[in-house]
Amino acid sequence: MSAKFYTLLTEIGAAKLASAAALGVPLKITHMAVGDGGGVLPTPSAQQTALVAEKRRAALNMLYIDPQNSSQIIAEQVIPETEGGWWIREVGLFDETGALIAVGNCPESYKPQLTEGSGRTQTVRMVLITSSTDNITLKIDPAVVLATRKYVDDKALELKVYVDDLMAKHLAAVDPHTQYAPKVSPSFTGTPRAPTPAAGNNSSQIANTAFVQAAIAALVASSPAALDTLNELAAALGNDPNFATTVMNALAGKQPLDTTLTNLSGKDNAGILQYLGLKDALLKGDGRFLAGTFVSDAIDRTSIGARAATGCQFMRAHQAPDAPDQVSFWQIITLSEVVSPTTVVDVLAVSGNNVLFGHGTGAGITSWRQVAMLEGGAFTGGISAPNMRGDTLVTVGDGTGGMAKGDVDGAGFNGNNLNIKSWNGIGFQNSEDLAIRAYISTRLGVIAAAENLQAGNAIFNKNGDVYGDIWGTGSGPGWLSAYIAGRPLRQYITMVGVYQNDKTKPFMLHDDGSGVFLATTDMLSGYVQSIRFGAVEHGNVYRSPGFADQLGYVITGVENGDSNETPDRIQRRLLQLKVNGQWYTVGA
Secondary structure (H helix, E strand, O other), X not given: XXXXXXXXXXXXXXHHHXXXXXXXXXXXXXXXXXXXXXXXXXXXXXXXXXXXXXXXXXXXXXXXXOOOOOOEEEEEEEEOOOOOOEEEEEEEEEEOOOOXXXXXXXXXXXXXXXXXXXXXXXXXXXXXXXXXXXXXXXXXXXXXXXXXXXXXXXXXXXXXHHHHHHHHHHHHOOOOOOOOOOOOOOOOOOOOOOOOOOOOOOOOOOOOHHHXXXXXXXXXXXXXXXXXXXXXXXXXXXXXXXXXXXXXXXXXXXXXXXXXXXXXXXXXXXXXXXXXXXXXXXXXXOOOEOOOOOOOXXXXXXXXXXXXXXXXXXXXXEOOOOOXXXXXXXXXXXXXXXXXXXXXXXXXXXXXXXXXXXXXXXXXEEEEEEOOOOOOOOOOOOOOOOOOOOOXXXXXXXXXXXXXXXXXXXXXXXXXXXXXXOOOEEEEEOOOOOOEXXXXXXXXXXXXXXXXXXXXXXXXXXXXXXXXXXXXXXXXXXHHHHHHHOOOXXXXXXXXXXXXXXXXXXXXXXXXXXXXXXXXXXXXXXXXXXXXXXXXXXXXXXOOOOOOOOOOEEEEEEEOOOOOOOOOEXXXXXXXXXXXXXXXXXXO
């Protein structure tokens, strides 16, 4: 009697196995699939590239060489109890590319689903006999959590043998922990650390650097003050190892005793100037400093004072020493103000043309400013004046903004008496809260306001509303009112009527006779807006009770895989209607 159930390599599988043997590239079998054969027991064929009616494909749970027969490869897949609802009549093995490597049939077995009232975990095993397993990679997906009991028992036994062997070697070793230092005469590497002993500890405990530093600090603190001084000197010299020699060399190079320095010792500023003979040359008795040659009071002060105004003092410094008849290099005039006698204004003429003025107290001038010429001068400080005038232009900042005189006297963009120049725009700022609520863009030609624009009694509100007593355009005053009054009357639906569902205004009549009707929600709520089928449901006919009669279902398909007189299964769907935005099942 010929075999009814068997497994064979497909042509694709045989070619890949031969290529693996010839080229040394391993063949990786990764997945197994099961199917119902289309309702009948199929006959495996080497030309197959897929199962007749595949129902499930998943990664292998186990793939190993039979320990009792090295030429046999065993592939296993565990189907959990949550999957099923179909017959198992065919099995196939696939490689990592999805190619069918081997195919076989098996006795019919129905795999129930747990929701059908009965369930089981089913293992499907396929055995391949080859001449050599060297070129087949045995690998399974570790993410697959299901395993047979035999597999778990075998792995537990392997692990126990491995652990027992490791423990025996560990106990038999003389020094099993070679990475740790021995207790007797240890040899440390790297930077070993030890706990810091308590202060005053004199036991045999290891003393680390922190303990030694603390002990040295305590010793220095308990020593005489002289040691502290030497310690500070040593630190100042960078802890020089030749500290004593360095200090002695420094002391040997001190300043020798000198008569002049001895005489200057203890004198104040006036005494030092007098000792050096500098009083008459640099400092006058009234406290003023002269940077030139002072001939005598009779020559310098008398001649100048004869021309000095009351309350003024004038001094002159010459270009060269002992040359009072030469042209003065600079002149200084000090004037006490009448309003504030403690404040003086000093005017300094430097090299002829540049005139500086300073403002300050008798203790000194706080700042100097240059006096600009009447024409072409530039002021360096602020300017305060009741009126300022520019012939054609007053610039601001870098000159790109300011006020400019217009060309002609007339209306229009180019005929103005005053042009305000700005590169980006002009903002009008409120001085109380510093907010800018009105703005003119000179680049875009836009006039903007944060609230409203008003011209006379006409107002353009920021929300888009326009208010005014009379509308007018180029067609004359009252143009908009006349236009509205001249339009023919007609029935209409107002904006208020539409939004409030006003049934008193049910339609709008157009000029051409057409109209728009107001349809309320109640008029549309009973209409069918759409029709659809629900999800497909399958039911077996062959050796199965099929489907009972239920409202709302429509038969959408009948399957007969082997084209015999008995259909295999049928398909049905629920008929659903959409009414007022809600889906309903017909007959429900």
